[in-house]
Amino acid sequence: MDGFFTGNTVMEQIVEGFLHPEQTRVTGCEAELQELMRQIDIMVNQKKAEWERQTQTLEARLEAREKELISTRFSLDAKNHEAGMLIQRLEDMERSNQEIVFKYEEKLNALQSELEKLKYSYGKLQRHHSKRAREASKELADDEIDKLNKKLEEFRAKSKEWDTQRAMYQIELASLEEQRRSLNEKCEIFQKTCQNYHSRLSYLQQQKDVTEPPRNSGASPGRWGFLDLPQEAIPTEDLKSTVQELTTKRRELQEEKQRLLLDLQQSRSLRQKAEEELSEVRLELQSCGNLLRTSEQENAVLRKEMAKLQEQLARNEDSYRLQEQNSKHRMSTELLNLKLALESSEQQLQMNHKTETILKTEITQLQARLETSHSHCMQLRDTLIRSKNGLVFVEEEKNKEINMSLHRPHSKLKMETVRFEEEVSAVPNDLAQQKVQQGSAFQYLEEHVKGSGEFLQQQNGNKPQMMTPEPQVILDSDELDHDKPPQALSPHNPPDEPFSDLSAKTDGVEERPASRRGTSAMHDSDFIEEDLSHASVFENVLESLPTEEEFMLLAQGQSIQAVDRFLQEEDRRIRELEQLFDFYINKMGVSTHQAVQSCLKPKLL
Secondary structure, three states, rough: HHHHHHHHHHHHHHHHHHHHHHHHHOHHHHHHHHHHHHHHHHHHHHHHHHHHHHHHHHHHHHHHHHHHHHHHHHHHHHHHHHHHHHHHHHHHHHHHHHHHHHHHHHHHHHHHHHHHHHHHHHHHHHHHHHHHHHHHHHHHHHHHHHHHHHHHHHHHHHHHHHHHHHHHHHHHHHHHHHHHHEEEEEEHHHHHHHHHHHHHHHHHHHHHHHHHHHHHHOOOOOHEEEEEEEEHHHHHHHHHHHHHHHHHHHHHHHHHHHHHHHHHHHHHHHHHHHHHHHHHHHHHHHHHHHHHHHHHHHHHHHHHHHHHHHHHHHHHHHHHHHHHHHHHHHHHHHHHHHHHHHHHHHHHHHHHHHHHHHHHHHHHHHHHHHHHHHHHHHHHHHHHHHHHHHHHHHHHHOOOHHHHHHHHHHHHHHHHHOOOOOOEEEEEEHHHHHHHHHHHHHHHHHHHHHHHHHHHHHHHHHOOOOOOOOOOOEEEOOHHHHHHHHHHHOOOOOOOOOHHHHHHHOOOOOOOOOOOOOHHHHOOOHHHOOOOOHHHHHHHHHHOOOHHHHHHHHHHHHHHHHHHHHHHHHHHHHHHHHHHHHHHHHEEEEHHHHHHHHHHHHHHH
């Protein structure tokens, strides 16, 4: 069955080669050329679409930049309008300041006239008061001052004595308080010792009470003899005597303290009387001094009023001067800032105009480059069409050579059919039906060979430029060699093949035979099984096919290399253009940002 299938495939290939030889040789090149042209068109369209997108994005960016420039121009116009308004305000402020200065000068003149009048009246009052003070001082002041001075000296001496007595009494009180504290401490110590002795006595008495029964019963007296000592009563009597002495001393100290307190009260009463007398004297002196002070206060009030008026005048003058200076300085700084802002905005507008012109020139250059690249693509397309036409011409010439080569094996096929008939005549009678079938098959093949030759001539006469590729099965050279019988490798090829050298060089090239068509109905299984050895004659005709495919693959490789180079150059140009666009867009962004900041600075100030 394996031999049947291999023979069937070989016969199908042979029949298809004879029926459609132009499809097996011509359609592969044209299909690959169509694919190349289609791929090139797709790539060119993709590049064109990318460039159109880039141009659209650049146009959108330019429109955005133009809108920003228009907005900056509007802002500059607004700034110019604001500057004009500020200049008008400056002029109005200067006029109002001049009017205010004129009014204040008039007020100053009026105040100066009032000051002169006040000075004149103040001089009169001073003279009047000086006269009255002289008269009063001559009559009363001398006598009263002498009396008061004497009284003051007496009271000062008494106050000194009272101060010394007070200091002595305070020292004595401090010493008495120290003695009292020491006595209190001693009393506390004695009281603690007394309590200790009382506690010991109570403890001893309890022990005695506890130990009395054993003594009566005849216990040893030596064990409890330390309780009968008379020395225990001695410290209690001493303590009682010391306590009595302390109480007596304490009473004496209290009596002394009471006496000292009485002395202090008497001295305080005397001091209060002296202070009352001093207060009366001071009141008299104050009454005399108040008269003098009133006159002095009146003079001081007048002087203060004069000083205040002078200070107010000076302050008013200084404030007016400072206001004028500040207003002038502010207006000058605002004018300078506005001038600087206008200059910076004008410079930025100039820079923006320059960048716009540069971008426009660059866009024109890029458009020119796009046009040149498009023209280059068109040139490449023309070259591809020319190469396609050249390949078609080469294919036509090769088809002619193939037709010539097909006529040669036709005669050989006839000779071999005769030889096959002679061999078949030697076969036994049981194979007669197979001979009849074999003869009919060979007749059918001869008819198809003749028809294929006529069909090739007609196709060469009116051949279309583009042919649709049929589905092809790709087989490796190893598979074809494996499928071929060993007789196919015998030297049955014609010696005058035009592309035999190329076929010998390209053993590894992929063979693309025509699609298999079902021809099993034309041949019986017995006929194919018997005549598998004779299929090498028809297979030798197909061995010349890879030479044309090799030629087509070489042309295809050259065109692919040219397309790859063109695409690499276009990618490089596109990258350079993108870098230039990014650089100029960043530059425009920085310039617009600076322009906006410079326009916003006067507003912030």
